[in-house]
Amino acid sequence: xxxxxxxxxxxxxxxxxxxxxxxxxxxxxxxxxxxxxxxxxxxxxxxxxxxxxxxxxxxxxxxxxxxxxxxxxxxxxxxxxxxxxxxxxxxxxxxxxxxxxxxxxxxxxxxxxxxxxxxxxxxxxxxxxxxxxxxxxxxxxxxxxxxxxxxxxxxxxxxxxxxxxxxxxxxxxxxxxxxxxxxxxxxxxxxxxxxxxxxxxxx
Numbered sequence: 001x002x003x004x005x006x007x008x009x010x011x012x013x014x015x016x017x018x019x020x021x022x023x024x025x026x027x028x029x030x031x032x033x034x035x036x037x038x039x040x041x042x043x044x045x046x047x048x049x050x051x052x053x054x055x056x057x058x059x060x061x062x063x064x065x066x067x068x069x070x071x072x073x074x075x076x077x078x079x080x081x082x083x084x085x086x087x088x089x090x091x092x093x094x095x096x097x098x099x100x101x102x103x104x105x106x107x108x109x110x111x112x113x114x115x116x117x118x119x120x121x122x123x124x125x126x127x128x129x130x131x132x133x134x135x136x137x138x139x140x141x142x143x144x145x146x147x148x149x150x151x152x153x154x155x156x157x158x159x160x161x162x163x164x165x166x167x168x169x170x171x172x173x174x175x176x177x178x179x180x181x182x183x184x185x186x187x188x189x190x191x192x193x194x195x196x197x198x199x200x201x202x203x
Contacts (some may be wrong), residue, residue: 001028001063002178003049003075003144008058010044011015018044020027021202022058024195026144027147031167033187034180036197042180045197046148049178050077062143072099076137080149086121093117096132100139109165110135127154138169144176152181163190 008022018041026032036042047053049060051073052078060067060075068073079085086095096102096117110131121129130150137145151159167190170177179190187194 001143001176002026004059004061004064005045005049006059006061006164008048008056008060010041010048010053010056017203019048019056019201019203022197022200024178024200026106026178028143028176029171029174030193031170031177031179031191033191034178034197035182035184035187035194036136038182040197041201042197043148046077046146046178046180049089049144050075050146052077063097068175072139072141074143075146076135076139076142076144077146077148078130078137078150081134083121085133090120091117092119092124092132095121096136099136100136100141102138106135106138106169109169111161111165120168127158127162130154132190134162134166138167138173140173142173142175144178144183145202146178146180148180149182151186152183159186 003026005022005024009017010019010021011017022045034042044053047057053066062074067073112131112135116124116128151162154162179187181187
């Protein structure tokens with residue numbers, strides 16, 4: 001199974017292209033790194049791939065088929081700031097199980113403690129919230145995971161723990177992962193291959 005972005009172009013203003021004729025391919029079970037300068041369009045591309053940004057030209061497909069609108073998107077995006085992706089008026093157990101009931105194995109893999117489930121989002125650290133965001137995204141229906149600078153805000157030990165859990169789970173579930181980061185050492189440890197956005201962006 002392949003996630004493909006073909007001829008992706010995006011601009012905010014008439015002559016201000018952020019992305020132009022970008023092609024990217026990600027296979028099931030593949031961990032692909034995407035690196036680029038600040039403001040180069042990495043996050044915009046992530047939003048296009050996962051359906052958050054609709055105002056673009058080009059196509060995003062899985063095995064040649066467009067992504068149909070539905071209850072659950074098989075391409076899940078994890079943001080850098082998890083607090084922006086949760087409802088502050090919901091307890092964590094409700095946020096966690098909004099789309100599906102998360103298995104205990106995944107909760108254990110990410111070190112999510114039982115007493116966290118009864119807390120509000122503002123009672124957890126950024127690293128703890130990110131664990132919830134990841135656990136929620138790794139549904140049996142998830143085929144691809146887009147990880148946009150997801151461990152930038154946590155310490156090195158937590159970063160290593162989170163990525164170890166992610167890699168174990170995605171390998172078992174045959175999920176393709178796009179890792180977006182500025183950290184070249186992290187990329188080299190995690191990814192099968194690394195692409196620099198400037199090399200595929202024709203602006």
